[in-house]
Amino acid sequence: MRETEEETGSLAVGTRAVVDVPATSANLGPGFDCFGLALEWHDRVGLEVIEDGFVAEVTGEGADQVLTDERHLIVSSARAGLADLGVEVPGLRVRSHNTIPHGRGLGSSSAAIVAGLAGALALAGRALDPDWLLRHANRIEGHPDNVAAAIHGGFVLAYADERDPEGTVRVAGVPVLPEISAVVWVPAAPVATEVARGLLPATVPHADAAANAGRAALLVHAMSADPSLLPAATRDWLHQSYRAPAMPDSAELVRRLRADGHAALISGAGPTVLALTRGDEVAGLIARDTPGFAVRGLRTGGGVRVVARAEREL
Numbered sequence: 001m002r003e004t005e006e007e008t009g010s011l012a013v014g015t016r017a018v019v020d021v022p023a024t025s026a027n028l029g030p031g032f033d034c035f036g037l038a039l040e041w042h043d044r045v046g047l048e049v050i051e052d053g054f055v056a057e058v059t060g061e062g063a064d065q066v067l068t069d070e071r072h073l074i075v076s077s078a079r080a081g082l083a084d085l086g087v088e089v090p091g092l093r094v095r096s097h098n099t100i101p102h103g104r105g106l107g108s109s110s111a112a113i114v115a116g117l118a119g120a121l122a123l124a125g126r127a128l129d130p131d132w133l134l135r136h137a138n139r140i141e142g143h144p145d146n147v148a149a150a151i152h153g154g155f156v157l158a159y160a161d162e163r164d165p166e167g168t169v170r171v172a173g174v175p176v177l178p179e180i181s182a183v184v185w186v187p188a189a190p191v192a193t194e195v196a197r198g199l200l201p202a203t204v205p206h207a208d209a210a211a212n213a214g215r216a217a218l219l220v221h222a223m224s225a226d227p228s229l230l231p232a233a234t235r236d237w238l239h240q241s242y243r244a245p246a247m248p249d250s251a252e253l254v255r256r257l258r259a260d261g262h263a264a265l266i267s268g269a270g271p272t273v274l275a276l277t278r279g280d281e282v283a284g285l286i287a288r289d290t291p292g293f294a295v296r297g298l299r300t301g302g303g304v305r306v307v308a309r310a311e312r313e314l
Ligand code: HSE
Pocket: 026, 027, 032, 033, 034, 105, 107, 143, 145, 146, 193, 196, 197, 239, 268, 269
């Protein structure tokens, strides 16, 4: 393995890389298109330069639904990354073992994009460059919160720098108290992000925007200093109520959990429900009766990483 080698031109057939990429939760209530949280839940993706053709072999979540040709999101993202690096490949095979459910608001498309781009860097013998990854991943995904968390890990704030004419997205990482965990309730049916975004209004009342800004600031404090504030800090006025008609069971579960004092919210564009909680509350939350939802407790996690890179057999 030659991890520091930089490739240019064409990559040899047989060059391989393996990356692990995390599930992520966006918004976390008041941080619409800004807050992202990486979770200890990963897809593993292998990429290999082959003689010709661009193909994906998928096992696990979504295996029977995703495209397996050059339109597969990991394949197309890896190719976009390699093209930007000026590295040519005669063909590429991606093997993805998916455990992150698709269309549930857990960042599966961001994971695919970041895996493809990180895989491109690894195949090319480059170190993972977070700024390069974020620039390309945000362009492909269209919003930065999930991809920023998948790249950097932990709890991040992503924002466009308006002083930069290109609106470059920047990231600030916020330390998270080690006792803070997440519980997720994943429903069986997906909701497409485009559908959920289509339900949002063009404008919101000033009072709602003001209240939301206060809670977003409070959530940064709650995550890093005072978890007792998590229930108040996860209140949102900008997206969840507008999206509730597309995910009524999830909206009702959020309502019930919040009525019992928990920091429950819709994960990303939904329909997964997520509660931020102290570790000692996880078992009680998992034990609740929530028919129709698969529940699991998750710690916060790190960002994408290269597991291996080699010229031939790993
Ligand atoms: N911030 C995005 C949204 C996340 O809520 O639409 C989508 O995964």
